[in-house]
Amino acid sequence: MALGTFIKGLQNIMRKDSGVDGDAQRLSQIAWMLFLKVYDSREEAWEFLDPAYKSIIPEPCRWRNWAVDKKDGKAMTGDDLLFFVNTVLFPTLKKIEITEKTPMKKAIVKLVMEDMSNYMKDGTLLRQVVNEIDSVDFGDYKEQHAFNEIYEALLKSLQSAGNAGEFYTPRAVTDFIIQMVSPRLGEKVADFACGTGGFLVSSIKALEPQVKTVGDREKLQSSIYGCEWKALPHLLCVTNLLLHGLDEPNILHGDSLSKNVREYGDEDKFDVIVMNPPYGGSTASSVLGNFPADMQTAETADLFMVLILYRLKEMGRVGVVLSDGFMFGTEGAEYTIKEKLFAECNVHTIIRLPHSVFAPYTSITTNLLFFDKTGPTKETWFYRLDMPEGYKNFSKTKPMKLEHFAPAVSWWDAREEIIDTEGFPKAKCYPIEELKAGKYNLDMCGFPHEVQEILEPMELLANYHAKKAEADERITKILSEIVSVLEKR
Known part of the structure; x- marks a missing residue:
């Protein structure tokens, strides 16, 4: 995986979209999709360890059921994908019911998604971004650890975006x-x-x-x-x-x-x-x-x-x-x-x-x-x-x-x-x-x-x-x- 160009490639796709204004929004867009992809990967591991595991995410909204393009012509794209993300995916994830008894690994979905938004207005470009992110196999040990490099690229872009004077601590210092x-x-x-x-x-x-x-x-x-x-x-x-x-x-x-x-x-x-x-x-x-x-x-x-x-x-x-x-x-x-x-x-x-x-x-x-x-x-x-x-x-x-x-x-x-x-x-x-x-x-x-x-x-x-x-x-x-x-x- 060419990690050096991965984030830049995603940003370049989104620059063609009139709904995404600046690096901060582009990075936010990448981040929520990365989260859902990674979470789906972790759920695969939890299901393997516990066959009785049940996701808190309704089946149509799980990454594997809407984002994965099986190359059979059935993957949503264009206006259909945009409609699904805006009117089904985000409202559903933000309204997930959690209680004090809800395990954190399930409650975390609502907690991290409730302040996220989809900025993209072009469903075809959105499909391109989703496909690029889905191409990373976070269930694979090598690519899972390669996320560190993706993560570093995100941080550098976030710093360059000038987010309210935020400066992230170098890994050497931590x-x-x-x-x-x-x-x-x-x-x-x-x-x-x-x-x-x-x-x-x-x-x-x-x-x-x-x-x-x-x-x-x-x-x-x-x-x-x-x-x-x-x-x-x-x-x-x-x-x-x-x-x-x-x-x-x-x-x-x-x-x-x-x-x-x-x-x-x-x-x-x-x-x-x-x-x-x-x-x-x-x-x-x-x-x-x-x-x-x-x-x-x-x-x-x-x-x-x-x-x-x-x-x-x-x-x-x-x-x-x-x-x-x-x-x-x-x-x-x-x-x-x-x-x-x-x-x-x-x-x-x-x-x-x-x-x-x-x-x-x-x-x-x-x-x-x-x-x-x-x-x-x-x-x-x-x-x-x-x-x-x-x-x-x-x-x-x-x-x-x-x-x-x-x-x-x-x-x-x-x-x-x-x-x-x-x-x-x-x-x-x-x-x-x-x-x-x-x-x-x-x-x-x-x-x-x-x-x-x-x-x-x-x-x-x-x-x-x-x-x-x-x-x-x-x-x-x-x-x-x-x-x-x-x-x-």
């Missing part, structure tokens, strides 16, 4: 964080802003080798939890987890910040929390009321840090990606949140990532924060991960890879202080007293200088748009804080 927090079978792993499921897939890969029995498999099935409030990433996440063997993806479609954090009980807490909180967002004043008054802020990343503190089990572990805004802030809510963090948790490691890890989608410098709930912080190690040899910048064609974390992995257990050739600290341990004295400004092992590089015109343009988006986010944050203050008067 794999490294999971390697360091080391989830164990039987533990509950959560990502409260899971996007398309990168951290959760990395978790599954880490837990899979620990599965030895049927009971172990059941533990894995109930170990993963996610929440995503945007429809398209939620659908992609569910599809991705289904393909990675999670038959009942517990991925909620909603806002993790919508509940009062003080209402969470022990049953709502997790052993491992891994995430890349969205930053720069504008939070509604109604949501702010879910947080203690001295921790209320319009910055969504800060609120997610508070949420983590309230939903982490005793002895639990966290690995989180944070921008410099949280790390360096020394006033207001950011100071209060960090004061609580260091008092209640052991913040043992902070890794400063090299620039351009998320390039060209954003140039904001990011950090990895690792802590556990084993007691208050006594000391924190800071480690600066330098750009790998031969690299001046990461880019689309030269992304960060897991092997680039090798120096950090080697240092992790040794915990030795390192001074670089220019006399700057590359790795250093700071006692909590020193961090408190600095009001928790965590810029302790920063880069001594920035490396300049002449980029290709398209990358320069992408960087310009990324920096413009950052400026817009800062302005939005400031305006949100002003509005919040005015509303409280």
Whole structure:
């Protein structure tokens, strides 16, 4: 299967359709069809294991019964296909009745399809797209795992579509964080802003080798939890987890910040929390009321840090990606949140990532924060991960890879202080007293200088748009804080 051109081929077909406006709609169109195709593939496996299995999807609406072209001249196309999709398929799937007793692997159909739409207006072009997607055999082991490449192509297209400043975490970063927090079978792993499921897939890969029995498999099935409030990433996440063997993806479609954090009980807490909180967002004043008054802020990343503190089990572990805004802030809510963090948790490691890890989608410098709930912080190690040899910048064609974390992995257990050739600290341990004295400004092992590089015109343009988006986010944050203050008067 020529995966490199698969997504582009589908997009090119849809560009001929007057009903699909832009890459975001094209990707949404591809996503719901991929989901139904993948779900049908999983149902074949469930039927094989349990002959009594009955699909929650009515027979005429199952992928195998309307989408598959058997080349006998009976497959729907043109106006007939368009009529079926618009007036039968979507209304039926959106009206599926589910209850609290409905297994998640069945309820997920309604949950992911209720916010999807068919944008195509040309039934003949729709048939072409359906046939292309149906040509992928997700029941085949090799092609099932090849979905990773299709998935990556979808993510790159989604990023290029500029969806509201969303940036997806590179696989190398998710794999490294999971390697360091080391989830164990039987533990509950959560990502409260899971996007398309990168951290959760990395978790599954880490837990899979620990599965030895049927009971172990059941533990894995109930170990993963996610929440995503945007429809398209939620659908992609569910599809991705289904393909990675999670038959009942517990991925909620909603806002993790919508509940009062003080209402969470022990049953709502997790052993491992891994995430890349969205930053720069504008939070509604109604949501702010879910947080203690001295921790209320319009910055969504800060609120997610508070949420983590309230939903982490005793002895639990966290690995989180944070921008410099949280790390360096020394006033207001950011100071209060960090004061609580260091008092209640052991913040043992902070890794400063090299620039351009998320390039060209954003140039904001990011950090990895690792802590556990084993007691208050006594000391924190800071480690600066330098750009790998031969690299001046990461880019689309030269992304960060897991092997680039090798120096950090080697240092992790040794915990030795390192001074670089220019006399700057590359790795250093700071006692909590020193961090408190600095009001928790965590810029302790920063880069001594920035490396300049002449980029290709398209990358320069992408960087310009990324920096413009950052400026817009800062302005939005400031305006949100002003509005919040005015509303409280």
